[in-house]
Amino acid sequence: MSKFTRRNFLKAGVAAAAAGTSLSYGSFAIGGSSKKVVIVGGGIGGATAAKYIRMMDSSVDVTVIEANKNYYTCFMSNEVLSGERTLDSIKFGYSGLSKHGVNVVNDVVTGIDADKRVVKTAGGDSFSYDRCIVAPGVDFKWDAIEGYDAKIAENTPHAWKAGPQTATLRSQLEAMKDGGSFIVVPPTNPFRCPPGPYERVAQVAHYFTKHKPKSSIIILDPKKKFSKFGLFNAGWAKHYGYDPKNPTGDGMIKWINNEAGGIVESYDAATKTVSADAGNFKGDVVNIIPPQKAGKIAFAAGLTNDKGWCPVNGKTFESTIHKNIHVVGDSSVAAPMPKSGYAANSEAKVCAAAVVALLKGGSVPTPAYVNTCYSIIAPGDGISVAMVYKYDEAAGKIIKVKGSGGLTPGKFDPVLREREVEYAYSWFNNITSDVFN
Ligand SMILES: Cc1cc2nc3c(=O)[nH]c(=O)nc-3n(C[C@H](O)[C@H](O)[C@H](O)COP(=O)(O)OP(=O)(O)OC[C@H]3O[C@@H](n4cnc5c(N)ncnc54)[C@H](O)[C@@H]3O)c2cc1C
Structure with missing residues (x-):
């Protein structure tokens, strides 16, 4: 019989995390003592939240349930249409998240029981949580255009x-x-x-x-x-x-x-x-x-308002409808922030910090958020719009920071426009690495 060494203990922890049990590596917590976060959707918002929770507190047991084996970024997908890049260049897998100790499950979430704190999947599995983060992106209003x-x-x-x-x-x-x-x-x-x-x-x-x-x-x-x-x-x-x-x-x-x-x-x-x-x-x-609305699961979980989006507290991204469930990314109502990947990434970090603080019973930091959207009009001609946001405690909402942000100047400057394209590609490399590595 082999001795149960610290090395074996760690190995067992990794295997257990991969199997989705409550034995969580990094925390040395066994049998339900570690806090559990279940994340619905491993897109930009969900994957960022998962990674950052693990980086902020490796004792938290994080599970991401994602419908697809690989994620294709929408950003830069217009360049696939023009033939400027391949579909493979916008394809990302989940091995990076696994390296952070995130348990990645390939399944479709079909329901969330907010009272029992359980997420259910099409594959027949149930995942209990202390806090759930819902990041399913958008769904389409199929009845908007006849035919x-x-x-x-x-x-x-x-x-x-x-x-x-x-x-x-x-x-x-x-x-x-x-x-x-x-x-x-x-x-x-x-x-x-x-x-x-x-x-x-x-x-x-x-x-x-x-x-x-x-x-x-x-x-x-x-x-x-x-x-x-x-x-x-x-x-x-x-x-x-x-x-x-x-x-x-x-x-x-x-x-x-x-x-x-x-x-x-x-x-x-x-x-x-x-x-x-x-x-x-x-x-x-x-x-x-x-026209669009929140992802389908947000409706099934009763997280949507009469406009079809998920109202949240902008400081924590906790749903204002169901406690202990947070919604980040396109599905959430985070205006004046746009529905963008960079915004989803920023919201997910704010949400991760809030979730870690709340799980510990601590106070939630007052957040700031950022967004930049690049567009490439032609080779060597890029444009961008940027803005910084903060949470206004008195008003209880997200606001734009006065004097921050900006827009590419209207007067055409070839050097600046070329640089915007370089920034756009650099942003793409940085954000995909931030989310998936
Ligand atoms: C053409 C185009 C260009 C864009 N360019 C930019 C850009 O330049 N910059 C920028 O910042 N943003 C850009 N965006 C926007 C950006 O892609 C989205 O805002 C961003 O992906 C939103 O992140 P999210 O996490 O909310 O949703 P997503 O990234 O869509 O992730 C949602 C994930 O949830 C999964 N999912 C959904 N339901 C379930 C379920 N029930 N069970 C399990 N998994 C589920 C999905 O499979 C998906 O992986 C662009 C979008 C498009 C369409």
């Missing part, structure tokens, strides 16, 4: 969750004839990544300019303005012949806003025809990005 639903989206992809749909949309663009038309339907506010549809237009225009210069892009937009509006207008004009004074003119890009009839009513998948107030538009490739 467009989850089944139709397999062939007319929204590609608003990166992965197989990104690949489908890319291959449709590649197969499209020169002179074809690409229709983009951005969603109503609020939605994941406010500048995303317009960066997508720029990236596809870049691809068309290089390979299919006779092609056109028609944007049927339910809005009158969008994120980084002036910068996108100027960028589309500089690179793709767009005329901001005549947005529905003859250039490669036509932007039809709500006042010009851009509100879409229905879609006929058989003929690839989009019906909007301005008339019927037949596309060769169609990209409908439906």
Whole structure:
């Protein structure tokens, strides 16, 4: 019989953590004495929270339940559409989280019992928790556009969750004839990544300019303005012949806003025809990005308000509906922060610090948050918007820090624009390493 040495004890701890038991390595706590955090969703918010809780307090037993084996970042997925990068370059696995002692379970969460503090999965498992963090990203309002639903989206992809749909949309663009038309339907506010549809237009225009210069892009937009509006207008004009004074003119890009009839009513998948107030538009490739709401599990768990998002206390990200459950990332109501990956990452760190403090019975620190969103309009031409936020104790909400943040200057400076692209790539490398390594 072998002696139970400290080395063997540690080995047993790692094995037990991997098997999801309450024996937690790092804490030397056995049989239920360590605190348990169960995280629903291993995307940007969920994976960040998991890693940072373990880094802040390795005695906490952290389990992430994630539906997919690999995660594809939405950020930089527009560059996959233009052929500037591969799908593999935005693919990340979970071995990094395991190295931090996080128990990663590949399953779909089907329910959360807030009274019993138990998370249930499609695989039939139950996970008890002291605190639960829900980070399921977004779901789509499938009833918003008649004729467009989850089944139709397999062939007319929204590609608003990166992965197989990104690949489908890319291959449709590649197969499209020169002179074809690409229709983009951005969603109503609020939605994941406010500048995303317009960066997508720029990236596809870049691809068309290089390979299919006779092609056109028609944007049927339910809005009158969008994120980084002036910068996108100027960028589309500089690179793709767009005329901001005549947005529905003859250039490669036509932007039809709500006042010009851009509100879409229905879609006929058989003929690839989009019906909007301005008339019927037949596309060769169609990209409908439906209006959004919190991830499905947030509804099943009763965490949503009447607008379909999850109200939270901005200091802890604890749900204002169910105690001991926190919601971070796109599903949460964290305005004035946008629904972005950087925001989800920042919220998850704030939430991790709050959860660790609350598990110890300590007081929660007053947080600050950050967001920067880069968009690449063309090779060597990047733009960004940045903002710092803080929690206002008196007002009990998240506010913008006056004088912080900024926007790329409107006057075109090639050196600065090239640097913005370098910053964008550097940000991508840093955040994916921060979340998954
Ligand atoms: C085209 C595009 C470009 C973008 N560019 C940028 C950018 O440049 N910068 C930026 O900051 N942001 C960008 N974003 C936004 C960013 O991707 C999201 O805001 C971010 O991913 C939100 O993180 P999250 O954790 O809330 O959701 P996600 O990252 O989507 O993670 C949710 C995870 O939960 C899992 N899940 C859901 N339900 C369950 C369940 N029931 N059981 C188990 N697992 C479940 C999902 O599989 C998923 O892995 C972009 C988005 C798009 C679409």
